[in-house]
Amino acid sequence: MENSVHLPEPAIRRLPWYLSYAKLALEKGETTISSTQIAFAIGVDSSVVAKDLSYIDVAGKTRVGYNTFTLIEVLETFLGFTKSHPAFLFGVGRLGGALLQDNGLRQFGLEIIAAFDVKYELAGTNINHIPIHHFDNMCELRRKTGVDIAVLTVPINRAQEVADFLIEVNFKAIWNFTPIRIKVPDHIVVQNTSIYAHLAVMYNRLEQLKNE
Ligand SMILES: NC(=O)c1ccc[n+]([C@@H]2O[C@H](COP(=O)([O-])OP(=O)(O)OC[C@H]3O[C@@H](n4cnc5c(N)ncnc54)[C@H](O)[C@@H]3O)[C@@H](O)[C@H]2O)c1
Numbered sequence: 349m350e351n352s353v354h355l356p357e358p359a360i361r362r363l364p365w366y367l368s369y370a371k372l373a374l375e376k377g378e379t380t381i382s383s384t385q386i387a388f389a390i391g392v393d394s395s396v397v398a399k400d401l402s403y404i405d406v407a408g409k410t411r412v413g414y415n416t417f418t419l420i421e422v423l424e425t426f427l428g429f430t431k432s433h434p435a436f437l438f439g440v441g442r443l444g445g446a447l448l449q450d451n452g453l454r455q456f457g458l459e460i461i462a463a464f465d466v467k468y469e470l471a472g473t474n475i476n477h478i479p480i481h482h483f484d485n486m487c488e489l490r491r492k493t494g495v496d497i498a499v500l501t502v503p504i505n506r507a508q509e510v511a512d513f514l515i516e517v518n519f520k521a522i523w524n525f526t527p528i529r530i531k532v533p534d535h536i537v538v539q540n541t542s543i544y545a546h547l548a549v550m551y552n553r554l555e556q557l558k559n560e
Pocket residue numbers: 438439440441442443444464465466467483501502503504506510524525526527541542543544
């Protein structure tokens with residue numbers, strides 16, 4: 349069963365933490381794990397873990413626990429990590445190039461099948477076997493493949509115009525790595541991912557600690 353249930357976003361964000369913990373537990377030979385154990389390891393209340401896991405179709409008892417292998421399987425399927433989600437990447441610079449090199453994305457179900465840039469010299473090359481095309485050829489490839497997901501790694505001053513164009517040609521989801529909050533209509537799914545924003549939180553908390 350993939351994630352068709354509408355879960356609160358904080359719950360969706362916690363489930364991958366449970367998954368990582370379950371994988372570690374299995375590596376250590378723990379064939380069952382309880383929600384109390386998960387709660388302790390992750391640092392959240394066990395009632396929260398039990399509630400989160402109640403959204404997904406996994407058999408288990410709060411005290412006795414879940415079969416670790418089954419829990420991993422069910423979580424991976426539910427989170428969409430076992431299915432392949434084809435995507436196009438836009439902007440093959442330092443960050444875009446690094447993402448193309450990252451085989452880890454595939455483990456989480458994201459399959460970047462082609463990348464696009466406005467630099468003519470990049471067209472016809474590839475990174476990690478992923479072909480790079482000129483941006484002008486994108487619409488044709490989009491029509492052929494029906495890809496819905498765009499990974500956006502263009503310079504900040506190009507982000508909105510590229511996003512607008514992608515929406516016009518029917519992309520449905522944008523994973524935005526640029527540090528600008530792109531504006532999109534309600535029916536478009538956007539995830540903004542900025543390591544810089546996390547840095548700001550870290551600095552702020554660090555200052556607070558120093559002032560305590
Ligand atoms: N989210 C993060 O954590 C994070 C980390 C580093 C960088 N960034 C952001 O990612 C973006 C890329 O950073 P970078 O360092 O890789 O930049 P870069 O300049 O190395 O690469 C950008 C690439 O985008 C291409 N490009 C420009 N306009 C385009 C268009 N219309 N269509 C397709 N490609 C186009 C450029 O030719 C270039 O190759 C920036 O917005 C940067 O701020 C985010």
